[in-house]
Amino acid sequence: MQNHAALxxxxxxxxxMPGGALACQEGDTIVPGIDRLLRRRRFKQTVATQDWHPRTHISFASTHASKSPFQQISLYGHPQTLWPDHCVQNTPGASLHPAIDWSAVDLILRKGNDPQVDSYSGFRENHGPNGNRPSTGLxxxxxxxxxxxVYVAGLARDVCVLWTVQDALALGFRAHVLWDLTRPVTAESDQVTxxxxxxAGIGIVESAEDL
Structure with a gap:
């Protein structure tokens, strides 16, 4: 048991996942490993974040006239990628993956539910209209x-996982990425990630290590 570490x-x-609205490359391949890790119950606290957008979320390209998915705009003075509509509240694509036993999870944290602010990190939302990044309370x-x-896994390696682990470090936690249990939007981003x-001094580890 990792007594002072959270997953x-x-x-x-x-x-x-492949076939989904905003598919990560080989995103489905991490599902069995995450299920195994949860069943081992090696962490005292386990948190799952869940993207949970309203239908007219500001990050959706469909809410901006003449814009296409993956274009960038300036939003509140910061770059904002416009995404395909995804993880819309109360749709099957927004559910936690059904092939994983989530019973070991202590907290499910829904993010991105403010229609005017995007939210990548589990710790803080993206910049809002007042210029700050509100805390999620995590x-x-x-x-x-x-x-x-903290040890961080999930999707996407180059966006929400990266922002989460960077914020964890900035907030004073020792931070690691479980590299084999993450996947990027595109593999071309891996070197930069x-x-x-x-x-930053964030650890890159494998789930097969002694967790």
């Missing part, structure tokens, strides 16, 4: 339970 599983949802929840270290993790 954070980011957005393991059908819409991010850091306080973990600290109250004695966690000072690895370098960002290395520079």
């Amino acid at each position: 954070i599983l980011v957005d393991v949802q059908p819409d991010f 850091a306080g929840w973990l600290r109250e339970r004695g966690a000072d270290e 690895r370098e960002a993790l290395r520079i």
